[in-house]
Amino acid sequence: MGEITLPKNRITTLYPLTKCAFSLLIVLVAITTFNIYGKLAILAAINLLAALSGVWQLFNQRLFKSVGILIVLITLLQTFFYPGHDVLFALGRFTATREGLTFALKLGLNLANIGGAIIWLFTVTTEKDFVLALEKQGMSAKASYVVLSTLQMVPVLKKQSQLIMKAQSARGVETEGNVFVRAKAFVPTLIPLVLSSIQGTEERALTLEARGFSLDRPKTYYYDIHPEPRDKMLVTATGILAVAYVIGKVVYWLWV
């Protein structure tokens, strides 16, 4: 959630909902493709999209951090433990089966594709723009306040919790040792953190009310974004593509 500067190009400057439409189309195609090569093609397409948006490296870093390790784990474990008969090779008393490997690869590629579509969306779109676009579509201002203040609060509290943990261990709260010793450190770290943030809420409520937050009036914005004509065109095109894809898929299934 750290601040990153996006490269400005044709894709990153699109309206957030346009990019969201792209991402949804990818998810749609990803969950309806069952062939391994098809799944690989989708992954390649997402990578191409990320490269065209100029965020290929960042995209892959994030993809690896979130689902990459999990995929490696799944592949290793499922290959050996998924029930199957077609033995590929044996390692000690464990046998790797073809069924397991296929299952693991399909599952892994699904995770990479669906996860990738979402990660791409939030790599080329700031959460702020995304929430603002949703608010303009009719989401309540309260909801967007909650989302945005959460995004601000999480990194701050994460940092603070590490600080508190150090402070508490300086006071003699043990953060190392056996499970029970470590578990006992949990409460003295969490509670000061929560207390300090909850105590601030009353003041924050007053601050927000002073700015007319709960008035039933149209809001004005310091920061604003607008869809351009090309966004409308692209969303329509994506929509048509999605409908055509679904019809094509259904027809294909009925025929074959």
Added chain:
Amino acid sequence: MTQTNSQMKKTKNTETFSMMVILLIPIAIAINVVGAQLTSLLKLPVDLDMIGVILVGALAGPIPAALAGLLTNLVNGVLDPTWLPYIPVAMCIGIAAGLLAKYNMMNTFWKICVSGLVIAIVATVTATPVTVFAFGGITGGASSVFITGLMASGKKIVESVLSVYIFTETIGKLISVLVAYLIIRVIPTRTVTKYKYGMNYISKN
């Protein structure tokens, strides 16, 4: 909303989404994230990433808690999409916690234990299908080691996931409810009473 404005002013703290609740939800989500971070920092073998959701449920009822659950998984899902399939789980935990609070089931030790068990059952029943269908049983979390162990011993995926979750969720949710209660007990009384079910947690004498 405008017609009932005058009524709402009188009953500000019984309103489902009062200002205090709106400001509590981001904190709750941050508590969830920090809870998850602390469990990994302290290398604890249980998942304590729903304390905030339970806290909102205990203070403000089922609907805000479900929203807190939804947003927790959405916010985490932006960077790690593996959170997204668990959205219904988080929402159900929130609804369960909120309903338990509504019937005043969170303010003595034995009630907390019952609540913890109920929430653990809800979490197990909702999380098992997600883990099985979306991840084939392995999510990379602390419980994966045990699940794989059971799968290796020849048990079916559903069976393995269910039997491990029953165990880890019971411990995890019992601790979570207890921690949420401890948090409520140390929040100043004047703040606690501003939430819908806050009166349940203050001693009357």
